[in-house]
Amino acid sequence: RNKRRLVSSDSEDEPCKKMTLYYHDILYEAVPSNETANATSSAATLPTAMSNATYFGMLVVFDDPVTESKALPVVAEDVAARAQGFYFYNGKAKFNAWFAMSLVFNSTGCRGTLNLMGADLMDQKTRDISVVGGTGDFFMALGVATLRTDATEGFFYFRLQMDIKLYQCYL
Amino acid sequence: RNKRRLVSSDSEDEPCKKMTLYYHDILYEAVPSNETANATSSAATLPTAMSNATYFGMLVVFDDPVTESKALPVVAEDVAARAQGFYFYNGKAKFNAWFAMSLVFNSTGCRGTLNLMGADLMDQKTRDISVVGGTGDFFMALGVATLRTDATEGFFYFRLQMDIKLYQCYL
Amino acid sequence: RNKRRLVSSDSEDEPCKKMTLYYHDILYEAVPSNETANATSSAATLPTAMSNATYFGMLVVFDDPVTESKALPVVAEDVAARAQGFYFYNGKAKFNAWFAMSLVFNSTGCRGTLNLMGADLMDQKTRDISVVGGTGDFFMALGVATLRTDATEGFFYFRLQMDIKLYQCYL
Secondary structure, three states: OOOOEEEEOOEOOOOOEEEEEEEEEEEOOOOOHHHHHHOOEEEOOOOOOOOHHHOOOOEEEEEEEEEOOOOOOOOHHHOOEEEEEEEEEOOOOOOOEEEEEEEEEEEOOEEEEEEEEEEEOOOOOOEEEEEEEEEEOOOOOEEEEEEEEEEEEOOOEEEEEEEEEEEEEEO | OOOOEEEEOOEOOOOOEEEEEEEEEEEOOOOOHHHHHHOOEEEOOOOOOOOHHHOOOOEEEEEEEEEOOOOOOOOHHHOOEEEEEEEEEOOOOOOOEEEEEEEEEEEOOEEEEEEEEEEEOOOOOOEEEEEEEEEEOOOOOEEEEEEEEEEEEOOOEEEEEEEEEEEEEEO | OOOOEEEEOOEOOOOOEEEEEEEEEEEOOOOOHHHHHHOOEEEOOOOOOOOHHHOOOOEEEEEEEEEOOOOOOOOHHHOOEEEEEEEEEOOOOOOOEEEEEEEEEEEOOEEEEEEEEEEEOOOOOOEEEEEEEEEEOOOOOEEEEEEEEEEEEOOOEEEEEEEEEEEEEEO
16 A cells, blocks of 8 residues: 555545445334344433433444445445444434444445544434544544435434545545 | 634644533432423433442433533523533442533534543543534534533532633634 | 644654553453452443344443553552443444543553544454544544454453554644
């Protein structure tokens, strides 16, 4: 591998790298009973008594597929990355969430991870979280990921569109 | 909006931005029974058997108000930001904690988030955690937040003073 | 203290600081019954029904010793730092984990914290997580930590070798 050098974009209109990916979450506790084998996430805690109508306190651990198109992956090659991390609900009067995760890329074209963290403000059409670090092909990445809810099915499936823009890259 | 450019302070005495804010946590499980409606945080897990006297393992999810003065907010305009995230106790012989959260600013003067993470070393008068990223008006922020315990009431209320200093800003 | 200035390495072969440390985890729920006093970590949640053979969803809170050599610490001076944070298992078909923690240094030679986060890909011989921030002597640190499993004993003890490389330092 040629030596990589730090590239720092000083303008928010010019990320040094950008990509759009789709995150799919299939929650074990809510999926139809004959589809539990398809689940990719599961609740490690129950909602608390303070506000269980908005699932306050429910923490979900996930190893979710991430794709380049909106469709759920059918074969392994459809999976661009795996999203590994957790989210929890933290809204008292309405649904709200918080995320921390790694996007793990493991294909011949791309190997490395992006680490993300931030507030998933579910009542906003778009909301930004931070890219706080990266490894491998994404060594020392910093940036922003814009999330939007792309689809939901009951409580057991949702898909997020993630527009990822890096402003520090080693290229 | 004018194009913002990266400003990186190379001296720790000269942050590119600084602010002092107060974080208020009102814990549902510990608040007097006639005041549960005032609670803004709740425990998602119980302390473990290893050291329940110091609450080891108790993880609290929060959507707490953050103010510019020490007083609890009375009207919506008193709330400078909401702190959304979690903390847990991780001290075996004494109380100790760890935090990850987003400060969510949503007023006409300020819209965006700051993402923070680090060790809340409760036995130290002051302790520093990291600002690991930011979005919106705090796009690509990096810095340090100095925490100090400003007040406590039993187990159900504490207030932290947060001195936030950013050393990377887009201005 | 002399004024520190930002040093940013633009080459991944030349970190501005590097160190190798060993992380020791002794899990309370799995340790032999006459050794529970030695435990330094404890599970805040149980594995979920989705995949309890791989402990999916089990979240462990820790205040673990970190040493410069592979040996468990015997006296206080053997402890280079404490690792304070959490990990959880998130593998459905095989063991996999995710970490967020602070390395807390508190000796005469070194005071400060490093904040780390990322995917602990347990089936890989080495795997990288991000250094997302630092405080004190590690003020504004950014970098990468390479993890490898150095030893395991049943389910109650594992040791990780951590090769930490910083690419942004204030020196």
